Amino acid sequence: MDSNKNLERQKQLFSSHAQLVHFLADLMGAREDGFKLANIAQHYAVPSNRFSSQHTSKSSYRDSFELNLGYIPSQHELVFRKQPHVAAVSGFWNKYQQSRVIRFACAKLWFLRLCLWLFFTKFTFRYSSALQFTRLKNHYFLELAFICVTTLFLAEAAPLPITENVNFDSSFSSTGMLATFTPTYTQASALSFHTAKNTRILIMINGNCDIARRVGPSITQTWMTLPGHNFVTVRFIVGDSGSREDACSGDEALERSFMVYLPQCSDSYPPVEKVLCMWDFARSTWLSSFHFFLKIDADTYINIPNLLTLLAQHAPSEHLFAGAVGTGRNHDLPPYCLGPAYILSQYTLSKIPSDFIEISPRLENSDTTLSSVVRDFTQITCMDGIRPQYRWSFMNRYWDFRDGQFKAVMLNELSQSILPLTHPMNSALLIAISVHPLKRPVDMRKFHRYILTSLLPLFITQQPRKEEPVPPQLRPMCVYNPSVQYELSGFMLRECAPVRPVRPRKLKYAFIVHLKEHQQSFFRATEIAERLRSFHLQPVLFQGIEGKKMLNSFTGTRINHGEIGLRESYRLLYHTVLRRNARETTGFSSSSLKLPFAVQQKISPDPNTDSRSSLDGHPFEHDFSADELYLVLEDDVIFSPRFRHQLDLLLQDPRCGSFLSSNSGGVLLLGATIWRNGSYPQVNPYTGGWTIAELDMEQHPNTRCYNFNTGVYGTFSFILDKRAMQMVLMWLNDPQYADRPVDHAWAYLSEQGIPVRVAYPYIVIPRVDTSIIHKSGNHLDAIRRAVIHRWFFSES
8 A cells, every 4th residue: 555655646746757857858958949938938937038139119118008128238237237146047058159168067966866766666665664765865856956057047047037028819828817797796696696597698699701711710719718608509590692612700619609691591781681591591490409509790898798788687488588778870760779789589489470571671781671570579679678788789870990099989779978089998898898990900809908907997088177067978987096086187077986895805915014134124024024924914024125226227317316216126026926836837747847936935934943944945836826915014114003803894895805806906005104185176287185185085984094195106915816917917017107106106096997996094003213215304203294194094
């Protein structure tokens, strides 16, 4: 029995060793092929920035939704590259590339390691007591191999972790760099309902062969992947413009699972005959197999979770005919469902006779014709019996969406225009079931990205000077941050209601940014770590960057060395966390290849262990989850006496905590610095301050936070999720923001549509006598600042 266990253990060890052998073989075999080497680096989750001379252009950062997380090497990194050990490692890397002797020596090391492994394995089977010794030897040689591989492969990235600039469309969806779409509580309830009912939905896409080839792949890669897609069967219907031999989709897998060819249906335009033919085929072939039937155009986006929410309120055995309502250009027609997207229940479709094509009159358009058929045989019209909140769920021709922007307003029959010309997203689109038109594949993918992130960018108008009335088109809209919206436009939109998450994200880890070279900073960080452990949080000391070492690289900047160091410390922290999470989601186990993170150090989980001894030289090993929240602290903070209790109340608050677990994510500041009352209601660069913060709290009297405004400063204590971390890293990487303090990122997040809120009363405040950023008398007067900033703890 023991020998069987030993055999299984040896098999596990051999599996991990074989993976490393393959890695080294791939590395050596591709040493002169830069493209292949970059692919190997991506597969093994190793940074490959140095294998490409291309860096992200400045223009790519202007698209706020291009979540490009590449770590762009800045000029001040040259300071680190001048360090002796970096030069030595880089020199060894160059010699490795040029010398067969060194490569042969590395190969001999691996061969020796394999021989020793086989030698000890042989004796392990004879003497079970030797198992521990064998595993110990294996461990030491494994670590030696790690040193060899990481030294050769990560030489140029040793001082700071640098990753390749990644394109969202090609990589993020596969690597998990973006958190997956999280249904709201209502959507999750609908998903559970349809699971119990085993609901089956058929979506028929109308298009010809050319359209299928152009947009078919983008459909399968976007909305067909949303939660609830398992209830949906999607078929792209091509008429006489193509056949199975033509393979209109251009993909063998799509031909089997996605394409349907009906040669008896004409693909002529307008598609009156085609649509009637599709419905006749659905009635005769699929009626008993599905509960609900949708017909959509190829340039229509379907939000499946919102669709399921509507269908959960209607039984397939009842009448249902839903879509965007039209009445004709002159309002002279009975209400009908517009063609880009409409739904029929199984019961409604069954009431249409089999010979309806022969006996039904033809009208000008397919949507009016089909609606007249439904009305004649079922006596219902479009949206009969549908709740009023779904009146505008089928968004049809409100805009022309190209290149990620709304280029022009397109009016439907009711002249409904609710969007400005160039705004990329609004609150109405998040609750829509269908959105039309998205003419090009790139438009479909970009819009899908907006849905995944649930961002609501603020409406930016020409700089106002006073309070302005809300434009009629925007009155139905809501935003996450009305305060910053007012500062940008002069009008105050309502705040979007909190989204109840299916399950809250967990707050487990707290990062304490400190400077280990400063003894007092390190001492304060260890004290904070002990406090956090008493709050049942896992503290992690994160060694920051000394800004004085970078002054020579920052010429003409308006920020001092303390602000420079803080910026780069946060940049390194965010990049480290995100890269570790990305490596976990790619499927390559972190236990198989540990990258050197010398700047991270783990606090011992045992409170009886000396913290100082547990920090030196022990890299932090945790792989972070996309469903976690992260607490970030500077080393000079003071906690409220009731910190844990107040933190729990904040995270449970529907307005102040739930948004952190929604699709949009966000930031919650646990303390802040406000120096002025602000000029509100006048609109100028100084509008933000205590006045608008107090107005926000008056409008939401039963919550424990207020919305960020531009009078709010500070990064000494905050909670954020992964998506907000990605956005802040993108801001830090953007050269146009390189001379701004790191807390200016909060305004950027607010403008891009990420909620940023501030806990009040504060539960964390900073010490002012230890600051390395501000040294003036006004900044060091603790009593004066406590009064101005309202740094007082509450008993509740």
